[in-house]
Each structure stands twice: as C-alpha cells, then as structure tokens.
Amino acid sequence: MINDNKDLREILKGAKTIAMIGCSPNVYRTSNYAAQYLQKRGYRVIPVNPEADNIYNEKSFDNLNDISENISIDIVNVFRNSKYSADAVRDVQAWQEKTGxxxxxxxxLDVSSEEAEEIAEEHELPYVKNRCIMVEYDRLMGEE
Structure with a gap:
C-alpha cells in the first residue's frame, strides 16, 4: 500500500493517463468534476462507465479491459461504492495479465475494502487507499 507523500507525488508527477472507473457523465457528480479537474492539469482521463458513451471528449468504456491494450494506463482511479472495489482490483489484475x-x-475516499487491498497485495499491484486524487494533487503538486 502506498501512503508516503513522496511516493504519491511521484505517482502524480509521472502519470499521463488515468482510467477512471465510475466516471459519471452527470456534472453534479464528484467523479465528473474530478475528471475535468485532472484533464485541465494535463492528464488524459479515460472514463469507464457502461452508462456513458463519451465524457469530456473521451470515449467511455464499459469495462477497463475494453480499453485498447496499446494505451498505457498509469493510474486506475476507482470512483465506485466500496462493495465494488474488489471487482475493480480484479479488473486491474486482468489488465495487467493482458498488457503487462x-x-x-x-x-x-471510503472506496477501499479489505478484500480489494488483499487482492492488490496478493498480485503485487500498487495501491492507494481512500484518498481523493484531486485533494492529493492540489496538496502535493499545487498548480505545477
């Protein structure tokens, strides 16, 4: 599990593409605002939501594994209820197996589950627990 501010800053600094599981097309949802916030800071945000076709000029995918394996994903941001977090980690594990x-x-915040953490640890997947990516970006990166 990643908790160190230096590590979080390096992750945010090095990332270019973020797949956002649970990105909403509804402008009143936090995930929608987060996607726009991250795009404005130079990230490519790929929405993963079977209910949407396109969010902020990016095609939305039904599932993480529907994204072309030619796309390099640096962060998978999980914006779903904690009862779905283990499934999201399984999707990342499948993505890893498919793409390397x-x-x-x-x-x-409040999205992680014990099961999700265990799956990530078992498969040695880097895992950030219950942190808002916007808050951490603002706190650690400011307006770089």
Missing part, C-alpha cells in the same frame, strides 16, 4: 502494465490502483 502495472498501473497504480487509486481508491477514492
């Missing part, structure tokens, strides 16, 4: 990539799993 090992993106950081970043769970938003």
């Amino acid at each position: 990539q090992k993106p950081v799993i970043w769970t938003q």
Whole structure:
C-alpha cells in the first residue's frame, strides 16, 4: 500500500493517463468534476462507465479491459461504492495479465475494502487507499 507523500507525488508527477472507473457523465457528480479537474492539469482521463458513451471528449468504456491494450494506463482511479472495489482490483489484475502494465490502483475516499487491498497485495499491484486524487494533487503538486 502506498501512503508516503513522496511516493504519491511521484505517482502524480509521472502519470499521463488515468482510467477512471465510475466516471459519471452527470456534472453534479464528484467523479465528473474530478475528471475535468485532472484533464485541465494535463492528464488524459479515460472514463469507464457502461452508462456513458463519451465524457469530456473521451470515449467511455464499459469495462477497463475494453480499453485498447496499446494505451498505457498509469493510474486506475476507482470512483465506485466500496462493495465494488474488489471487482475493480480484479479488473486491474486482468489488465495487467493482458498488457503487462502495472498501473497504480487509486481508491477514492471510503472506496477501499479489505478484500480489494488483499487482492492488490496478493498480485503485487500498487495501491492507494481512500484518498481523493484531486485533494492529493492540489496538496502535493499545487498548480505545477
């Protein structure tokens, strides 16, 4: 599990592409605001939501594994209820097996679960627990 501020800063600094599981097309949802916030800071945000076709000019995918394996994903930001977090980690594990990539799993506040953490640890997937990616960006990176 990743908790060190220096490590979090390095993750945010080095990332270019973020897949956001649970990204909402509804402008009143936090995940929608987070996607726009991150895009404005130079990240490519790929929405993963079977209910949406396109969010902020990015095609939305039904599942993480529907994204082309030619796309390098640095962070998978999980914006779903904690009861779905283990499934999200399993999706990242499947992505890793399919692509050889090992993106950081970043769970938003109150999204992590014990099962999700155990799966990430078992498969040696980097895992950020219960931290808002926008708050951490602002706190650690400011307006770089």
